[in-house]
Amino acid sequence: MRRYLAVGLDAYLCLLAVGLLVHSCLDSGGTGRAIALLVAQLLVLSFANQVLLTMAVRASAGKLIMGVRVIRLPDAGRPGFRRLVLRWLYGLLWLPLQPWRRLRGPATAGGPERPAGRPAEPDEDLAGVRQVRRSDLRSYRAAVRGRTG
Numbered sequence: 001m002r003r004y005l006a007v008g009l010d011a012y013l014c015l016l017a018v019g020l021l022v023h024s025c026l027d028s029g030g031t032g033r034a035i036a037l038l039v040a041q042l043l044v045l046s047f048a049n050q051v052l053l054t055m056a057v058r059a060s061a062g063k064l065i066m067g068v069r070v071i072r073l074p075d076a077g078r079p080g081f082r083r084l085v086l087r088w089l090y091g092l093l094w095l096p097l098q099p100w101r102r103l104r105g106p107a108t109a110g111g112p113e114r115p116a117g118r119p120a121e122p123d124e125d126l127a128g129v130r131q132v133r134r135s136d137l138r139s140y141r142a143a144v145r146g147r148t149g
Contacts, residue, residue: 002066003131009062014045050088067134076140079129087127
């Protein structure tokens with residue numbers, strides 16, 4: 001549930017920031033230009049939140065608020081730039097189309113489609129990262145230190 005609340009917070013914060021910037025777009029000249037500026041601002045803020053902030057602190061703004069961290073699999077390390085960009089593009093381009101795709105296509109009993117060879121784990125996404133609670137990550141690190149120390 002924390003993951004979904006974090007995603008909702010991220011979307012709200014991004015839309016709020018763009019809403020605050022809309023005044024600058026309305027004075028830009030035409031409706032088409034204003035829409036293009038809004039979309040560009042939305043993409044830049046989304047990228048900064050989902051990729052750059054996650055690289056810096058292992059979480060987007062919504063995930064920070066909800067106490068969720070993004071880790072690389074299988075070693076629980078910090079995800080790299082390439083994985084985070086892939087994850088951002090996946091969330092931006094593929095996920096929003098899923099409700100429309102499900103309504104249009106026949107219902108399948110197998111659940112969501114995944115690439116061949118990928119486990120159907122609920123907290124993993126296609127970029128090879130996982131979202132975990134911050135407290136669980138601290139416990140994991142303490143356990144690993146205890147085994148090696």
